[in-house]
Amino acid sequence: MNKRLLIIGPKGSGSHIIAQAIEQTDKPIRKVANLLYTKKTIIVPSQYLESPWMHKHIIALQQEAHQALFLLPIQSTKKSYPPNFAQVFRIPIVGVITYKTGNYSEEMVLKAQRSLKEIGIKRRHIQVDLTDKNDLLTVEKYLNMK
Structure with missing residues (x-):
């Protein structure tokens, strides 16, 4: 069975844009x-993340994936993930x-990094400009998918 990359993110996080880049x-x-x-x-779908009763289905998907991306839009003010959600994953x-070019401040970056820590992602994280094709290509290189 072909293991895939699991992409999880709230509405407006760019999951389809990143998937399109990975699919080339x-x-x-x-x-x-x-x-x-x-x-x-x-x-x-973002609706799975917004519904706590669907979280078990997201967790079960790790059986079909080799790793997961937790997307977090930099301008997000709402907490989309439950605390330590990433800790239940074994991949x-x-x-x-x-973010989109020029659409953020250093304060927003720090807030997003804190949010990732609350989710349970302590070390491995990257920033991606959804409007920059080169930035999108670096996602696949970072994940060592080739």
Whole structure:
């Protein structure tokens, strides 16, 4: 069975943009209300993260994944993940702070890093500009998917 990259994130975090870059396609990945399996990824709909009773389904998906991305939009004011949620996963987790060019301050970066720590991601995290193709390509290199 082909293990995929599990992509989890709240609304507006750029999960489909990152999946499109990992899939190396120019064709947009359509948004659906259900889990979306592509060749290399599993995209979890934001509604799963917003509903506490769906968290067990997200956790179960790690059986089909080799690692997971926890996306966190830098301008987010709402806590989307429960405290220490990443701690229940037994696959490697990478926190990804997402933003669009020039749309953030250093204070916002520090706040996002604190949020990642609350989620349970202590060390492995990166920042990704969703409008920069080179930045998006570095995600795959960082994850050592090639």
